[in-house]
Amino acid sequence: MMGMRERYGALIATVPVPGRGHRTHHTEHELAADRQLFANDFGSGESYIFDLSKPLAPRLVRQFEGAGELMHPHSFWRLPNGNVLTTLQMQHDEQGTAPGGLAELTPRGEVVRIASAARPGVDRRVRPYSAAIMADVDRVVVTTSDMDNRDTTRALQFWRLSDLSLQHTIELPPGPRGDEGYRSAEPRVLRDGASVLVSTFNCGLYLVRDVSGANPSAKLVASFPRKPGTSCAVPVVAGNFYLITVPAWSAVVSLDVSNPEQPREVSRITLGPNDVPHWIGIEPNHQRVVITGYQAMKTRVLLAQFDARTGALSLDRRFRASGSNEPGFRMENTEWPHGGRGAAVPHGAVFSRPSVP
Template sequence: MSAFVVGGQSVAQDDAGKYLYVWVGDRAGEGNDFVTVIDADPESANYGRIVTSEATDQRSVNAHHTEYEMPASGMLFANDHDANRTIILDLTNPLEPRQAAAFMNLGGYSMPHSFVRLPNGNILATFQHAEHQAGMNMPVMSGGIVEINDKGEMVRAVSNADPAFAEEGLLPYGLAILPEIDRVLVTNSPMGDDWLMTSNTYQVFQLSNLALLGTYRLDPGPRLNGHMSPEEPRVGPDGTVYVHTLSCGVQRVTGLDRPVPQAQLVHQYPGNWCGVPTIMGRYMVQAVPDIHAFIVLDISEGATPVEVSRLEMGDDFHPHWTAWDPQTRRLVVTPGRAGQRMYLLKLNETTGALTIDETFRGEDGEIGFSFGSRNWPHGWTGEGAPHGAVFSR
């Protein structure tokens, strides 16, 4: 539900799943990051076409993560990671998106990566670096997690440094919150090359006071690399946490409310550099770039997930981002390379089969949406580099 002003009156509108917000950079790095709004209403005559776009004041360096779901407040966090700057987008009126605020370092930490909403409506974010380490040209060994309100103000912050792992890089990457058991799981994985394929830890914090409860290693598995560079954690239907690794492992973490949790490698996809996963009910969808495909696992049996389908996207497609629309039951997927299109996928929730929504077409009439060079509504001309994408609610 969103609201906008017509004739001086605030008008409520049910926009669930009708719009798609995509965070986009200038592929050439000369223009500014922007948000584009795309018609995602299958009943609309303009389904798949641009509604509007709006530039921010951030010069494009690496437009990266947004939140994974549209927040109830309509204030979406979207970062340019390499610029160390996060923009807060006011999307309460989808026809008039605007930049509401921005921030860089908070609480002594820099380079935020992932954002998850807390029950109180604030953001909990991972910050990869501690300011004092980066400022002294020291090796960055740890970062922190920070609670932030919709104005971009810090509410509280805590370091993730652990003396028992003082010689390792503990650089916070992704996080999952479990309010029912007062826990936060944080993965450690660098955005840069430092420790890239040696990072193999996750940490557990108490949600209520952000106290660090422990740092633990993941399970290497039979190929001995299934634990390398853990990235995005997702809470499964049974309350356990599934962590995907850059080495395409799927780690299942149990016992998070116990003194010592346990991580088990329960699946490993082909190749490396797996992208952003999404869990929808009993299914988990994973972007697998090495085979240019999406793989669907049935995780209803927890420790023994079963692959139920693959959707091959073509020999050169490089899938990365995935985000689910629980209202209209669709998945948006964005590519990681130039010249490739964004698609909407449909999931058969009985069989787990994925298919491309062939009715979602851009202005050129082709399936999917192109970010190729064009005149964008906000007055800029060039090729966009999409990353985060979420549906309206």
């Protein structure tokens, strides 16, 4: 039997899902206490719930297509009551008409309530993408990127959590380059519980204030260069640090955001010139970061070490396939535990929860 050192970086279990034409995509960003993981497949529009309570024997427990008149769920976030909030990109019709909306689901994926973003004065191209839940002020901050890249807006929305009513829609202001505010991507609540940083796929970083007030606002506080055909993407918050992918640098960057008006870079991991990091997820104890991406990273998973005191990042070179000198695990021509052989494109990635004695 292999020891832990020999197994580090080894693929130990997989779960096949029914159907074809999959485009595996987002998962929850953290594994919930019930160890049920919501994940979507944007190719088919199906979403899945996996039971990960037995890590060596994960299983698919349910799949669903949408919520009422809305379809193509994208992001999933746990609510204080234990239910799940999901953003849905579009209307449930043959054209996939915008705008989409929000839905509250039970942990089994059953619909509790649905709310459409179709409101007077709201841009008809709006497609809810991701969310930040702020239960203390009864708000949800919602970004609005189109996964199919048909429509592009600068919209950012503010919903009331208690009844899922849309309160405000604002536009992210342009920056020096002119396009930083387009394609709002991921909102994250900072350590103070009141400030929100919103990243855009166009590599802008916006500080949002007065979330629950009558006039919420957004200010560009940082921007990164854009590489054609790529997008700055999924960030994480760890204490006073904000980690984000910057494809133009082939890097994951660590920013000190203790003063969110002036984010300051403290560290970065620079990968290969053709690596395009996209998704990052952080371990519950903030010691490691998982990285997936595109182009040369398309079939690869990397791990990085993170110092929560200083914000320093370093590539974990111990995490690699057996017999390989290349960091990370590459899913090409892989023997799958459930049978068969082939390549995979990892995307959403989340750490397991530590066992409770």
